Every structure is written in structure tokens, then in C-alpha cells.
């Protein structure tokens with residue numbers, strides 16, 4: 302289920318003195334099973350891009366194609382996009398409105414016509430996959446949970462409708478290290494074992510540098526860098542834009558500058574450690 306954005310332009314508050322360009326002449330394609338990391342300075346258009354993928358925002362110009370069909374061509378096409386492309390917001394409270402966690406997670410399955418008898422099992426499975434114990438959390442109010450728990454509820458709500466693409470907007474922000482690790486494992490399993498496409502917006506690329514396939518860097522509503530994560534993380538533009546580069550990449554650069562031959566393109570601490578040990582041996 303590839304997604305294509307063709308010449309998308311989107312301006313907020315168009316025609317007012319406050320108008321602000323979100324995306325300009327934007328082209329992008331996501332193929333099945335890819336994991337795409339999206340980076341860019343604050344205000345570069347990352348969240349705007351994500352909201353176009355499942356039709357939360359409608360482009361002023363251009364088309365969003367899901368499996369070749371324009372998602373804004375009909376109500377049913379839009380519904381299909383909403384179901385196939387799950388979205389975890391940057392601020393999870395923006396997407397939580399159920400009275401209880403159960404109701405929240407059941408919303409999707411109920412609205413997409415799951416048989417009532419299947420809903421409980423579906424909710425349970427989705428909650429457990431998102432790291433929420435069913436009995437402990439099902440009757441709690443989503444509004445009285447911690448930031449990390451809210452994010453898990455939002456993720457469970459997305460998983461409950463069995464999406465083929467999951468778009469996550471800075472999903473680890475505000476999570477403790479254990480919570481971050483768990484989320485990464487969950488998403489990695491969905492991607493590697495179930496072939497779910499992942500689009501992950503982050504300011505901290507280190508955590509997914511070894512997991513993601515492709516890097517997309519935005520600036521001022523446009524793509525300024527795109528390609529293999531390992532390759533593009535070495536690009537000086539990242540530093541110029543003030544973006545985070547993994548420590549391993551910086552160390553490898555330093556080693557090379559000092560005439561050391563670093564093998565491959567290390568992006569994790571483990572990988573650069575191996576290289577350093579090899580060099581000092």
C-alpha cells in the first residue's frame with residue numbers, strides 16, 4: 302500500500318495576515334514495509350507532512366495517493382486512508398476523547414464495523430501490544446494518565462484497527478528510557494515481523510538510526526535531504542541545520558579525520574565501539 306504525495310502545497314490560515322506555509326511543492330513516496338525517519342528543525346513541516354498521509358489535512362494543491370488512488374476523491378477513500386494509515390499525534394491528548402481507556406481503544410474497531418463480540422479481544426490485544434495491561438488500565442480515564450501512558454493508549458487505539466502504515470510524531474518525547482525502549486521494540490516488531498510501514502518523526506535520530514531505512518530531512522516545508530539513513534547521517538547539512546547526529550557518526554568522522562580507516566557507517570554506540578576496539582587492537 303504505497304503512499305505518494307504529488308506536488309503537495311499547504312498553507313495554514315490561507316488568505317489571512319497570519320498565513321504560514323506548511324509544505325511547498327512537496328513530493329514524496331513511501332513503499333510497503335519501509336521505515337522512514339523524518340527530521341527537520343522546529344516549524345519545518347514534519348507534523349504537516351504526517352497529517353497529509355491519512356487525510357487529516359487536505360492539500361491546497363497536489364494529490365495524496367494511497368495505492369494509486371486519491372484519498373480525497375470520495376468519503377470512502379478518505380475513510381480507507383484513515384483506517385490504513387494509523388497516526389500517533391505529537392501531543393497524544395489531542396487524540397484522546399474516550400471516557401475510559403477501553404472506550405478509547407474500542408472507538409476504531411467499533412467505527413470500522415468490527416463485530417461486537419470481537420471488539421473486546423481486539424482492544425485487549427492492541428493494549429497489550431502497546432504495553433498496557435488490560436485489567437489495570439481498561440477502566441481508567443485516559444485524561445488521568447501520565448504522558449507516556451497516554452501515548453501508549455493512543456498507540457493502542459491505532460493498532461486496534463490493524464493499520465498497514467503507522468505514522469508517529471515524536472513518539473518517544475517525554476517517555477522514560479524503559480518506555481522508549483518498549484515503544485521501539487513494539488514498532489520494530491510491527492515493521493520487521495509484520496511488514497508495517499513506519500514513518501517516524503524525531504529530533505533524536507540516534508534511537509532509530511539502526512532501525513530506519515530511509516531518512517527524510519525537511520526545512521521550510523521542503524525536502525532538503527533524502528536517502529539511506531546511514532549514508533545521509535554523514536551529510537554536513539544536518540549540522541548546519543542544527544539537527545542531532547548520533548555520537549557514533551561524530552566519532553567516526555573524528556577518527557577518519559585522524560587518518561583512521563573506519564569500516565562501514567557506524568550509527569550506534571555498539572557499532573562505533575566495535576570499530577574503536579578493532580582499531581586499537
Ligand SMILES: Nc1ncnc2c1ncn2[C@@H]1O[C@H](COP(=O)(O)OP(=O)(O)OP(=O)(O)O)[C@@H](O)[C@H]1O
Pocket residue numbers: 313314321322323341342343344345346347348349350391
Ligand atoms: N495550526 C497552525 N496554524 C498556523 N500555522 C501553523 C499551524 N500549525 C503549524 N503551523 C506553521 O506551519 C509550519 C510547519 O509546522 P509543523 O507543525 O509542520 O512543524 P514541525 O516540523 O512539526 O515542527 P516541530 O518540530 O516544532 O513539531 C510552521 O511554520 C508553523 O508555524
Ligand SMILES: [Mg+2]
Pocket residue numbers: 347348349391470
Ligand atoms: Mg511537529
